[in-house]
Amino acid sequence: xxxxxxxxxDKDMEQLYAERLKRYVTAMRNEKxxxxxxxxxxxxxxxxxxxxxCQEVTHDFEKAFAxxxxxAADFDWDAVVGNMVYVWxxxxxxxxxxxxxxxGIDISPDIGFQYREPxxxxxxxxxxxxxxxxxxxxxxxxxxxxxxxxxxxxxxxEPASYRNNLSFLKGGMAMLNYFNAFGKQNELLRTESGTxxxxxxxxxxxxxxxxxxxxGYLGLVTDVMERPxxxxxxxxxxxxxxxxxxxxxxxxxxxxxxxxxxxxxxVPFFSQEHFDKLYWPTLKPIIEGIWAxxxxxxxxxxGNWNAHLNAFAELPEKAxxxxxxxxxxxxxxxxxxxxxxxxxxxxxxLLSYGTADEVRDYCKKVIDGVARDGGxxxxxxxxxxxxxxxxxxxxxxxxxxxxxVY
Amino acid sequence: MTExxxxxxKPGVCIPWEEKLKELPEISGDKELVQKVWEDIDALGYVxxxxxxxxx
Numbered sequence: 391x392x393x394x395x396x397x398x399x400d401k402d403m404e405q406l407y408a409e410r411l412k413r414y415v416t417a418m419r420n421e422k423x424x425x426x427x428x429x430x431x432x433x434x435x436x437x438x439x440x441x442x443x444c445q446e447v448t449h450d451f452e453k454a455f456a457x458x459x460x461x462a463a464d465f466d467w468d469a470v471v472g473n474m475v476y477v478w479x480x481x482x483x484x485x486x487x488x489x490x491x492x493x494g495i496d497i498s499p500d501i502g503f504q505y506r507e508p509x510x511x512x513x514x515x516x517x518x519x520x521x522x523x524x525x526x527x528x529x530x531x532x533x534x535x536x537x538x539x540x541x542x543x544x545x546x547x548e549p550a551s552y553r554n555n556l557s558f559l560k561g562g563m564a565m566l567n568y569f570n571a572f573g574k575q576n577e578l579l580r581t582e583s584g585t586x587x588x589x590x591x592x593x594x595x596x597x598x599x600x601x602x603x604x605x606g607y608l609g610l611v612t613d614v615m616e617r618p619x620x621x622x623x624x625x626x627x628x629x630x631x632x633x634x635x636x637x638x639x640x641x642x643x644x645x646x647x648x649x650x651x652x653x654x655x656x657v658p659f660f661s662q663e664h665f666d667k668l669y670w671p672t673l674k675p676i677i678e679g680i681w682a683x684x685x686x687x688x689x690x691x692x693g694n695w696n697a698h699l700n701a702f703a704e705l706p707e708k709a710x711x712x713x714x715x716x717x718x719x720x721x722x723x724x725x726x727x728x729x730x731x732x733x734x735x736x737x738x739x740l741l742s743y744g745t746a747d748e749v750r751d752y753c754k755k756v757i758d759g760v761a762r763d764g765g766x767x768x769x770x771x772x773x774x775x776x777x778x779x780x781x782x783x784x785x786x787x788x789x790x791x792x793x794x795v796y
Numbered sequence: 797m798t799e800x801x802x803x804x805x806k807p808g809v810c811i812p813w814e815e816k817l818k819e820l821p822e823i824s825g826d827k828e829l830v831q832k833v834w835e836d837i838d839a840l841g842y843v844x845x846x847x848x849x850x851x852x
Contacts, residue, residue: 535849561844562844565843565852566840599850638843
């Protein structure tokens, strides 16, 4: 039975959670909350703060969860991701995934995991396999892609092996274990520190997926010139699946957004023409489909996507939350701030190499320029890794709490 | 969504119930129960491969 003190504490924590959820959701609907919500996407920073190595938080997700909870308890943040390091390399090792450099195995235990894109010649999908992929993406992923990205899964037609069988068994059970653990993690964030789980579900653009995991960036650069019709058809084949996956992981209460991770579909990685003809027409309907079901999407615009703000402005009001990384946040605010909530914009280099005063000054500049009418969430530009200084993250947090009151 | 060709394998599905049903003897019991359980577990296979692609 809980002691009276615990009951009071639980009630306080629940009240804090309710206040933070209201603040966060109000801002995301591009309205004015009581204060500017703070929602830093802290990844390997949590390891540094909690006293773990990058290897520990990448390979042992319970340590990553504990580190995230310690940060949430110690900093006055409204929302965090339960584990922003996210890729659990215990799982990828069980599957036999080849493309990660794992801390403590392939790289130093003090470096965050890395994605190793294969050369164009060794791409996980060959240029003459577009039709096979377009015909049946799920079948292609199981039968062709998985044997290529896994050291243990054998190709169709090859004799089954012990390691092949274990890859599916261990991979499946580990993935289920990991996903189920997020439920408990989110509940602990709520009850231990009154912190909201910031996002729910995942989306990537069809065009980005082809570059990231199938053809590679260089392969796709070739394909948009030599076989653009195949690229478009492949993007279209991905659309219903990516919509389905996004909705299946979305917040049933429709409070927090689906995380949408934007990679290399923008100028200058591709031309404006390729964005207009391939990237956007195969993404926009997915966002509209998600919004039609009542869910927002968090555009995590890694890099600089300001060449495409006019396209994003076509989306229904409040359909997205737009996160700014290296782009000019004031330009973003001018172009789409009247329709969508904006987050981020505090440079990571400043959090790593600047002083606490410089961080406070920059936060003031962003708050004055972007947050006057609400619709802004404080965060760093990109995910915060272990190079960020603790005192600078504290400065960003404390200044926003003091200055960011409406 | 824009008008598109229907996918060969629907989102959320690895082995469609209609395909599995052909392999089974006449179901004397609750056919809907068998279908539901098949589809629920089949969807986990779909989650596995698409999460491998998207998240891991």
